[in-house]
Amino acid sequence: MSRATNVLETRGLRAGYRGIAVVHDLDLTVAAGEVVALLGANGAGKTTTMATIAGLVPKLGGEIWLDGRAINHRRPHKMVSRGLGYVAEDRGLFSQLTVGENLRLGLARGQRRGGSRRARIDEVLGVFPALEPLLGRPAGQLSGGEQQMLAIARAMLAEPKVLMIDEMSLGLAPLIVQSLLPVVRSAADRGAGVLLVEQHVPMALEVADRVIAISRGRRELEVSAAEVRANRELIEDAYLGRSHQD
Numbered sequence: 001m002s003r004a005t006n007v008l009e010t011r012g013l014r015a016g017y018r019g020i021a022v023v024h025d026l027d028l029t030v031a032a033g034e035v036v037a038l039l040g041a042n043g044a045g046k047t048t049t050m051a052t053i054a055g056l057v058p059k060l061g062g063e064i065w066l067d068g069r070a071i072n073h074r075r076p077h078k079m080v081s082r083g084l085g086y087v088a089e090d091r092g093l094f095s096q097l098t099v100g101e102n103l104r105l106g107l108a109r110g111q112r113r114g115g116s117r118r119a120r121i122d123e124v125l126g127v128f129p130a131l132e133p134l135l136g137r138p139a140g141q142l143s144g145g146e147q148q149m150l151a152i153a154r155a156m157l158a159e160p161k162v163l164m165i166d167e168m169s170l171g172l173a174p175l176i177v178q179s180l181l182p183v184v185r186s187a188a189d190r191g192a193g194v195l196l197v198e199q200h201v202p203m204a205l206e207v208a209d210r211v212i213a214i215s216r217g218r219r220e221l222e223v224s225a226a227e228v229r230a231n232r233e234l235i236e237d238a239y240l241g242r243s244h245q246d
Contacts, residue, residue: 007032007067007083007193008053008162014061015045015052021060023048023217030162030193035184037208037225038197041239045217046197047089050164053195054086055079067161085160085192089167091151095140099131099150102139106154120157127183128153145176152183163187164195169203181207205229213238 008030016022023045030036038046051057053064055076064071067083079086086092093102103124107117125132128149134142139150148168155163165184169177177200185207188194198204205211211228213221213235221238228234 005031006065008195009065010049010053010062011065012062013049013052013059013064015048015057015059017048017057019060021217023052023214025062026214026217026219028195028212028219028222030195032161032191032193033188034210035188035194035196035208036210036212037201037204038195038212038214039201039204039235039238040214040220042199044214044239046214047166048217049214050086050166050195050197051088053079053164054084054088080158080160083161085155085158085163087148087151087155087163087165087168089170091147093139093147093151093154096138098136098138099142100135102150102154103131103135103157106157124153124157127156127186144171145173145179148172148176148180152180156187160192162193162195164197166197168196168198169200174200174203177203201228201232201235211235215239 006029010026010028013023013026014021026049038049040046048057052059066079069082071079094105103121107120130146131149131153134146139147142150152165168180181203184194184196196204196208205225205228208225211221211223211225212219215238221234223234
């Protein structure tokens with residue numbers, strides 16, 4: 001897949017904390033309209049990879065490309081303005097602000113399409129109708145599922161070219177997660193590239209086109225989601241660092 005078709009790409013990415021790398025020489029790509037599931041055991045480096053792309057963790061080496069442009073000085077707000085939407089594991093909501101105020105913060109970052117602000121909010125509320133009666137409620141008073149909906153809705157309002165979601169199912173009932181999976185798929189169907197970290201592999205495979213599995217910060221496997229659905233041993237071996245790749 002050429003760089004021109006990829007909306008997100010890392011080449012030889014090294015990242016970590018206090019100068020110690022926990023992600024090593026990681027290559028990954030995400031194309032427009034594609035959902036890539038980034039899988040691995042706890043501590044494999046998945047969250048560090050996402051946080052590094054978002055500019056929250058130092059890049060110790062390698063390259064990051066966003067929408068065909070090399071990203072060197074990666075301030076988080078600059079990454080958002082260049083088309084990166086990031087739903088972190090802690091959801092990153094402003095708990096004292098209302099649902100409506102949180103959404104308007106996401107809207108302020110969008111820059112690609114015309115139309116009124118109200119029309120954009122109405123469009124996203126059409127995807128998340130459960131949020132509409134909660135617009136005046138502080139985000140800190142929402143349930144876990146409602147907070148996750150709000151975090152994804154806010155990211156989508158900025159119309160990102162790349163949407164990264166870290167541990168969408170964390171702390172949520174499976175039924176709620178099932179209701180969110182079609183939203184992930186629809187974001188890709190609208191043209192965004194989606195990078196999804198998800199601890200529940202079967203749920204990730206429901207919406208993913210491709211799977212990248214990492215172990216101890218290194219890529220162990222990159223295959224289509226269909227191949228993993230047909231042979232779950234691929235993922236089991238990758239989690240243990242037993243690669244099937246040449």
